[in-house]
Amino acid sequence: MGEILIGTCSWTDRALVGSGWYPPGRRGAEGRLRHYAERFPVVEADSTYYGLPDERTSRLWAERTPEDFVFDVKAFSLLTGHPTRPAALPPGLPGDVRSPKALDEVWRRFTDGVGPLREAGRLGAVLFQFPPWLRPGARARAVLADCAERTAGWPVCVEFRHPDWWRGPQERTTAEALRSYGFAAVAVDMEPSLPSAVPPVTPVTSPRLAVVRLHGRSPAWGTGSKEDRFRHEYTDGELREWLPRVRALAGRTERVHVLFNNCCADAAVRAATRMRALLDC
Template identity: 70%
Template sequence: MGDILVGTCSWTDPALVRSGWYPRGQRDAEKRLRYYAERFPVVEVDSTYYGLPSERNSHLWVERTPDAFTFDVKAFSLLTGHPTARSALPEGLPADPRDPEVLDEVWARFAAGIEPLRHAGRLGSVLFQFPPWLRPGERAEEFLARTARRTRSWPVAVEFRHPAWWRGEQAEATRALLAGHGMAAVGVDMNQSLPSALPPATPLTTGRLSVVRFHGRSTEWGRGSKEDRFRYEYSEDELADWVPRLRALADRAEHVHVLFNNCCADAAVRAAEAMTRLLGSSAVTARPGGPEVRIG
């Protein structure tokens, strides 16, 4: 059976910091990460979607976490086709983000920023979360092929936001498309009553990695504030329903990353703690300063 690593989609979210989950005296940047890494074996870095990662920060993240701790890094917005503020781009480049020179430089700086994680063997995946307007079709497949060429040596995970990718006959075509590029498919948990809901599919597209992200089941998904969209507390029954599916993925993949994105106060870390407990000996945790160990 492969490893199941459970964590959250941020350790720096302001709502988490304000929640009191971090004890007094553990709230500066270094101590927060050390505290988090003593409790979970994996985290998703979401700040790299909003601003390019820096080599310095990546070096610090490696230094401040145990040897087996894993970072999944979210791809910068421009690389996934999302709108990108000019202020988020490197200085001295043309003002138009669509300029090829801008794109080439952003790719180069993103690659340099995550290289310390990759060199240290700590890069679990680079998450490409594509926008909801990226529908299945020729243009989308061309975009994915260009992304694959740029990321040839990276471990890549792909989350589509348009539900058509995983519905009906398209689902098998999507699975084959990602498998052909060596990219891991990302399954999601979210409110299924919404028209924009992605089905809770867990396709396996590479034997190396499978990723499942839990967005919460808020009815405000796709509208309202960030807090409205992600405010949700999972019950143990809801989490328990996923346990057999996660174990089945681990039977076929070397690594399964289970990441909670219901980032309102401490809801994500509490859900991650509960899921780790429910998985029992199937889950892996990191021993501070030492090798990862199975629990249960």
């Protein structure tokens, strides 16, 4: 049976910081991370989606957490085809921001930024969360092939946001593609009634890792404010739906990461704590 690690998709989210979950004396950058890492064994660093990771920061993350604590690092927005704020781009990029030379430089800086975590054995995975407009097809295959070439030797997990990747016969094709690149598939939980809802399938595409990201079941997904999109309190019944799925994943992989992304106040840390109790891990 593989190891099951449960955590959240951020420890620095403004709503969590403002919720009072961090006690007095633990509200600075170092204190927050130490407090979180005393309670959970894994976290997703989502700040790296909004800005390129910094080597010094990655080194500090490793130094401030236990030796068996791991970070899943979300890929920078430009590397997954999302809109990217000009202010988030490094200065002095050669040519147009999406030119081959510019992308090569962004990839280099991202690689350097996560380097200390890789060297310390603390990189759980790099998460490539692709946008909903990336559908199955020739262009997507080229994107995945390029990603695989640039991340050779890294632990990588992939989340598709367009539901067609996991519907009908395409499900098997998608799993085979991820398996051929050594990428772990990300299973998701979200409001199932939405037209954009990704099915809660749990394919195993890597013998080393499987990832589950629980986004909450807000019907405002894709609309409204961030709090509207992620406002959801998981019930025990909803969590129990995932218990056999998570255990089945653990039976086929070395490690399973279960990460809560319902980041409204302290809802994610409370759900993660409850899930650990239900799984007794």
